[in-house]
Amino acid sequence: xxxxxxxxxxxxxxxxxxxxxxxxxxxxxxxxxxxxxxxxxxxxxxxxxxxxxxxxxxxxxxxxxxxxxxxxxxxxxxxxxxxxxxxxxxxxxxxxxxxxxxxxxxxxxxxxxxxxxxxxxxxxxxxxxxxxxxxxxxxxxxxxxxxxxxxxxxxxxxxxxxxxxxxxxxxxxxxxxxxxxxxxxxxxxxxxxxxxxxxxxxxxxxxxxxxxxxxxxxxxxxxxxxxxxxxxxxxxxxxxxxxxxxxxxxxxxxxxxxxxxxxxxxxxxxxxxxxxxxxxxxxxxxxxxxxxxxx
Numbered sequence: 001x002x003x004x005x006x007x008x009x010x011x012x013x014x015x016x017x018x019x020x021x022x023x024x025x026x027x028x029x030x031x032x033x034x035x036x037x038x039x040x041x042x043x044x045x046x047x048x049x050x051x052x053x054x055x056x057x058x059x060x061x062x063x064x065x066x067x068x069x070x071x072x073x074x075x076x077x078x079x080x081x082x083x084x085x086x087x088x089x090x091x092x093x094x095x096x097x098x099x100x101x102x103x104x105x106x107x108x109x110x111x112x113x114x115x116x117x118x119x120x121x122x123x124x125x126x127x128x129x130x131x132x133x134x135x136x137x138x139x140x141x142x143x144x145x146x147x148x149x150x151x152x153x154x155x156x157x158x159x160x161x162x163x164x165x166x167x168x169x170x171x172x173x174x175x176x177x178x179x180x181x182x183x184x185x186x187x188x189x190x191x192x193x194x195x196x197x198x199x200x201x202x203x204x205x206x207x208x209x210x211x212x213x214x215x216x217x218x219x220x221x222x223x224x225x226x227x228x229x230x231x232x233x234x235x236x237x238x239x240x241x242x243x244x245x246x247x248x249x250x251x252x253x254x255x256x257x258x259x260x261x262x263x264x265x266x267x268x269x270x271x272x273x274x275x276x277x278x279x280x281x282x283x284x285x286x287x288x289x290x291x292x293x294x295x
Contacts, residue, residue, distance in 0.1 A: 023080060026073050028121040030082075031114050034058065035074075036098060036105035045084070045097030048074065115167035120250075122161055124154060128253040135252055142253045150256050169197070183210050187217040196228035197287075200247075203257035204269060211273025215294055227290040230260045231280055243286045266290060 030036065038054030039046055051074075052065040059065070074096060078085045082105075084097040104113040119125065127146040135142050143151045155162040170178050184206070187193065193214050199207045214225045232248065233241040248260040261269065263280060270278050275292035282288050 023076070024121060026076050027082070027117060029073055030077065031105055031117050034107065035083075036102045037107055039083075039096060039098055039102075040106055045086070045095035047093040047095055049093070051096065115164060119161070119164040119168040122164060124158075124161060125254060129249075132249070132252060141256050143255075151254055152256075183213060185213075187213045189220065190217050190222060192223050192226060193217060194226045194228070198229075199227060199258075199269075200229055200251055200260055201255045201258040203259075204272075206257075207269055208273045211270065211275065211292075215274035218294060222294070224294075225275065225292045227292060228287055229266075229290060230286055231266060231282075231288045231290070232260050232262045234262065240286045247286065 033055050035051055035055070038051055041054070042050065048067055048071055052067055052070060055065045055070075074083060074085070077083050078096070081099055082101045084099050085094045086097075087094045103109065104111065105117075106112055107114050124143075124147050128142040131142040131145040134140070134145055141150060143154070147154050149157075151165075155165050181187070183198075195210075195214075199210065202210065211225070218225065230244045230247055232244050234245070244260055251258040251260060266280075267278065270276075270290075270292045273292075274294055276295050277293040279291045279293075280288050281291065
């Protein structure tokens with residue numbers, strides 16, 4: 001009996017993995033329909049019919065929203081903790097509200113994940129994952145196999161994807177000015193350099209080139225390089241440890257030889273780039289802060 005239960009549990013695990021994409025697509029759906037913004041505009045939880053009215057007010061379709069489909073999508077995302085729901089009284093409509101998760105779906109919030117959700121769920125990004133098996137069989141880059149060119153070139157030729165990608169990776173923040181340049185050629189002199197989600201896009205050889213240019217940039221009185229990246233814990237049991245491994249697969253799908261790295265891999269990379277000392281600061285996120293100090 002125990003063996004049969006274990007076999008059934010194995011089947012359930014595979015089924016859950018098989019349909020995990022539905023969570024992503026449901027998230028994409030509510031982002032495209034701006035459901036979090038519709039709820040937020042009322043200032044309190046609202047009914048499905050009110051959500052539907054908000055969808056229709058901005059939709060280009062002449063047909064009214066399908067309440068049945070909307071209910072089923074919201075039901076799943078309530079189960080996942082993205083939205084909340086409650087019925088004020090037994091015979092009244094359920095009301096749907098924001099949670100700490102869905103607040104990240106507000107478009108005009110100071111911190112919003114809608115650009116990254118739209119970029120990651122863009123068809124060209126999703127198509128890349130269809131090529132993981134080809135990458136294993138023959139090497140190469142999944143994004144190029146799926147889309148005919150690498151992600152940087154694709155973005156330069158596709159204005160829609162370029163806009164989504166830039167919004168996701170270079171958001172507007174007060175006091176921050178984005179300056180173009182080539183980090184493989186030269187980095188301007190600085191007291192300190194901050195790089196967030198840069199090095200995971202590149203192979204070790206390219207990362208060493210970037211780090212050596214960082215070393216030159218802070219050579220005259222500079223203090224350190226601050227790297228904001230994932231530090232993989234392959235044997236870790238915390239939920240974010242698994243998220244790091246998922247990000248690593250995303251690097252296979254989207255980058256040109258990039259990867260997420262363990263502390264041992266970071267240590268070697270930093271040393272080869274001219275930074276023999278480092279300190280890792282863990283924060284309550286999938287990413288960590290790595291302070292690298294020059295020789």
